[in-house]
Amino acid sequence: MGKKRAKGVTFISIFYLCTGILLFYFFLYIAITQRTFNFVHLAFATVATILGYFILKLKNWARVIAIMWTIITIFIGLLLIITEKINxxxxxxxxxxxxxxMYYLTRPKVKEQFK
Known part of the structure; x- marks a missing residue:
C-alpha cells in the first residue's frame, strides 16, 4: 500500500497542475495572437506542471523545488510592489x-510524508 497523502498536499499539487496548464494555454494564446514566443513562459508552465505531478507522487525533491519556487515568486512579488507603479x-x-x-510544505508532519 502506498503512502497516505494529506489533503493539503493533494490541493497544492492540483494548484500547480492547474497553474501549469493555464499558463501553457495563456502563453500559447499570446504566441498565436501576438506572434511572439518566449521560452521562459513555456519553462514556467512546464515547471509548474511537473511540480504538481511529482508533489502528488510525494517526491521530496519536488517539495524542495516548490519551496524554492515560492521563495522566488515571493521575491518577485515584493520587487514588483517596490519598483513598479502598479496596483x-x-x-x-x-x-x-x-x-x-511554503508554510505548509515546511511543516514537520507534511515533510514526513515526503520521506
Whole structure:
C-alpha cells in the first residue's frame, strides 16, 4: 500500500497542475495572437506542471523545488510592489498563495510524508 497523502498536499499539487496548464494555454494564446514566443513562459508552465505531478507522487525533491519556487515568486512579488507603479493588490494576491504553500510544505508532519 502506498503512502497516505494529506489533503493539503493533494490541493497544492492540483494548484500547480492547474497553474501549469493555464499558463501553457495563456502563453500559447499570446504566441498565436501576438506572434511572439518566449521560452521562459513555456519553462514556467512546464515547471509548474511537473511540480504538481511529482508533489502528488510525494517526491521530496519536488517539495524542495516548490519551496524554492515560492521563495522566488515571493521575491518577485515584493520587487514588483517596490519598483513598479502598479496596483500592489495584484502582486500581493499572487504572493499570498505561495506564502501559504511554503508554510505548509515546511511543516514537520507534511515533510514526513515526503520521506
Amino acid at each position: 500592489p493588490i495584484i502582486p500581493v494576491t499572487r504572493t499570498i498563495p505561495h506564502l501559504i504553500i
